[in-house]
Amino acid sequence: MPGHLPAPRTLDPSTAPSLGWGIMGPGWIAQRFVGALHKHTGQRVVAVGSRSADRADEFARRMGIPSARAGYAALLDDPDVDIVYVSTPHPQHHRCALDAIAAGKHVLIEKPAGINAAQAREVFAAARAAEVFAGEAMWTRFLPKFDVIRQLLDDGALGTLRTVAADHGEYFTAAHRIYDPALAGGPMLDLGTYPVAFAQWALGEVHTVSAIGVGANHELNGQIAAALGHRDGGQSLVSTTILADTPTTASVAGEDGYLELAGPFYQPGPFRLVPRTGEPLIHEEEPASHEDGLHFSAADAARRIADGAVDSAIHPAADVVATLEVMDRIRAETGIVFPGE
Ligand SMILES: NC(=O)c1ccc[n+]([C@@H]2O[C@H](COP(=O)([O-])OP(=O)(O)OC[C@H]3O[C@@H](n4cnc5c(N)ncnc54)[C@H](OP(=O)(O)O)[C@@H]3O)[C@@H](O)[C@H]2O)c1
Incomplete structure (x- = not known):
C-alpha cells in the first residue's frame, strides 16, 4: 500500500x-x-x-x-x-x-x-x-484524478481487483430531449455510458451481462440496473436512471483495499483510498463541473493530432467500442431498441 x-x-x-x-x-x-x-x-x-x-x-x-x-x-x-x-x-x-x-x-x-x-x-x-x-x-477519462486512479490500479495498490459499483442517475422532466425516443432517449446513452465505461476501465473486458430495466412511460426506458462479469473474476454493478437524482458515486474494491469516489464521480473532485489495514489516503480536489473539465480531452486530441495519431491513447477507439458493445448487450437484455436499428 x-x-x-x-x-x-x-x-x-x-x-x-x-x-x-x-x-x-x-x-x-x-x-x-x-x-x-x-x-x-x-x-x-x-x-x-x-x-x-x-x-x-x-x-x-x-x-x-x-x-x-x-x-x-x-x-x-x-x-x-x-x-x-x-x-x-x-x-x-x-x-x-x-x-x-x-x-x-x-x-x-x-x-x-x-x-x-x-x-x-x-x-x-x-x-x-x-x-x-x-x-x-x-x-x-482525461481528468487528472482518473490518471491518479489509473496509476493506483496499475501499481496494484488495491491488490487483486474484485468489484466495482457505479451509478449515474439524474431526474429529468418530460420536456428534455432525453425523453425523446427519436433522439435515442432514456438514461443508457446520456448517463449509463459513465458507469459502464468506468467499470470496464477498472476491471477490463466484460464477459457476461445480466440486466433489468423499468420504463419511464410506455415508449421509453427510464432506468437500468446491470451486473457485469469481467475477465479474471471481477464483477461490477452499474445503474442509471432518469427517474431520480442518485448519489452518482463509484467504488473499486480489491483484496487489499478500496477506492471510494465522491459523487459526481465522473467530474473533478475528491476520492479516498481505504486500505484493508492502515490509514486512508485522500485525494483532495475541489469539485468542479464541465467548464473546468471538458478541455482535457480537447487538449489530448490536439496533442495526438500533432503526433499524427488517429485516436487517443488515454481513451482509445477500442475502449469506446467495447463500452458500446456492453451497452448493446444491456439493451438487448432489457428490450431497448433505438430508431434505425
Ligand atoms: N460530456 C458531458 O458531460 C455531456 C453533457 C451533456 C450532453 N452530452 C452529450 O452531448 C450531446 C448533445 O447533448 P446536449 O445536451 O448538448 O443537447 P442539446 O442541448 O439538445 O444540443 C444539441 C444540438 O444539436 C443540434 N441538432 C442537430 N440535429 C438535431 C436534432 N435532430 N434534434 C435536436 N437537435 C439537433 C441542435 O443545434 P442546431 O439545430 O442549432 O444545429 C442542438 O442545439 C449528446 O450526445 C450528449 O450525450 C455530454
Whole structure:
C-alpha cells in the first residue's frame, strides 16, 4: 500500500498545440465545451455551424466565435476548421462524424460516439482510412484524478481487483430531449455510458451481462440496473436512471483495499483510498463541473493530432467500442431498441 498518492501525469492543457475548432450543434454541452476551451487552453474556436443561421449567429456572438455558419456542410467547407466537435444528439453523431471525416477534418465526438458499437466502429475505420483523428469526448477519462486512479490500479495498490459499483442517475422532466425516443432517449446513452465505461476501465473486458430495466412511460426506458462479469473474476454493478437524482458515486474494491469516489464521480473532485489495514489516503480536489473539465480531452486530441495519431491513447477507439458493445448487450437484455436499428 503506498504511503502517499501518486501525482497525476496529465499534461498542462494550456500547452497543447493550438487547433482551429468548429462546433457542430450549438446546444447545452457545446456552450460548456467552448467555455472550457476559452478558459483553460490556447485552442481557437474559429467557427460554429447550426441547422439555423439565427442560432449560429446567436451562439457565435454569445461565445465570442468569429464565424457563424448556416448548416453543417458550410462548417465543413471552412478551411480554418481543423477539427470538428460533434455536439449534436446521439443519433446524429454517426452521420456528422462521417461527413466531417469525408471533408478531411479531425473529429472529437461527444459521448457516446454512436448509438451502438457498429456505428462507432464505422466512424473509427473511416478516420483510420482518411488518416484523420477521431476521438470520443468522454471527458471523465482525461481528468487528472482518473490518471491518479489509473496509476493506483496499475501499481496494484488495491491488490487483486474484485468489484466495482457505479451509478449515474439524474431526474429529468418530460420536456428534455432525453425523453425523446427519436433522439435515442432514456438514461443508457446520456448517463449509463459513465458507469459502464468506468467499470470496464477498472476491471477490463466484460464477459457476461445480466440486466433489468423499468420504463419511464410506455415508449421509453427510464432506468437500468446491470451486473457485469469481467475477465479474471471481477464483477461490477452499474445503474442509471432518469427517474431520480442518485448519489452518482463509484467504488473499486480489491483484496487489499478500496477506492471510494465522491459523487459526481465522473467530474473533478475528491476520492479516498481505504486500505484493508492502515490509514486512508485522500485525494483532495475541489469539485468542479464541465467548464473546468471538458478541455482535457480537447487538449489530448490536439496533442495526438500533432503526433499524427488517429485516436487517443488515454481513451482509445477500442475502449469506446467495447463500452458500446456492453451497452448493446444491456439493451438487448432489457428490450431497448433505438430508431434505425
Ligand atoms: N460530456 C458531458 O458531460 C455531456 C453533457 C451533456 C450532453 N452530452 C452529450 O452531448 C450531446 C448533445 O447533448 P446536449 O445536451 O448538448 O443537447 P442539446 O442541448 O439538445 O444540443 C444539441 C444540438 O444539436 C443540434 N441538432 C442537430 N440535429 C438535431 C436534432 N435532430 N434534434 C435536436 N437537435 C439537433 C441542435 O443545434 P442546431 O439545430 O442549432 O444545429 C442542438 O442545439 C449528446 O450526445 C450528449 O450525450 C455530454
